[in-house]
Structure formats: structure tokens, C-alpha cells
Amino acid sequence: MVKVSDTKSDNDRLREIITGLCNKYGYRLLETGWSRTTFDVHKMEAERKLHLLVQVESFATTSGEIRLFDPEAADFANELGVLLERTFPAVSEATIIKSYSE
Secondary structure (H helix, E strand, O other): OOOOOOOOOHHHHHHHHHHHHHHHHOOEEEEEOOOOOEEEEEEEOHHHOEEEEEEEEOOHHHHOEEEEOOHHHHHHHHHHHHHHHHHOOOOOOOEEEEOOOO
8 A cells, every 4th residue: 555645855845945045035946856956046147147156955954065156145055054954853053065266
């Protein structure tokens, strides 16, 4: 017999968190992958070009890793880190990895 669960997966909860923050900050979310999902957060620039700000892999639900590509999105990344710590018990402390040169 097949069991049907009404509970959301960690990936679904992560997607909801990131989508909510993207809506709040006016950013665009692009999601790729299936078993290992990558969430790319972009800012729309002139001529409909996308500028990568933040990247989160689905394993962030256990590692708490957030990759920051532009300091403009530091508040977004900080807020995401707090939400990861609150939502996923395995994340005791989120880590923002700065992937840009100052």
C-alpha cells in the first residue's frame, strides 16, 4: 500500500522561505535541479539581464550555507540565515560565504 503524506519536504519549505524573501526584496528566483536543487536569486537589470546575488543549494537545510555574490543582497542573506536556523533543526548556525572580491 502507498502512503500519502501531507507534510512538506525540507526542499519545499526551503523553496517557500526563499520565494517569500524574493517577493519581499523584489528579486527573482530561478530553481534548477531535481534531487539536488539550486536556488539562484537574481536582480533584474537593464535590458532584462539577470545579475546573480545569492545562491543556495538544497543541502542548506542541514549545512546552513548561503553563497553571497553581491554585497547588495547582504540583508537578504542575513534574513535567510535566520530563517534557516529557525526552520531547520539541523542548522545550528547558518554560514554566509562571500563569493565576491571587495
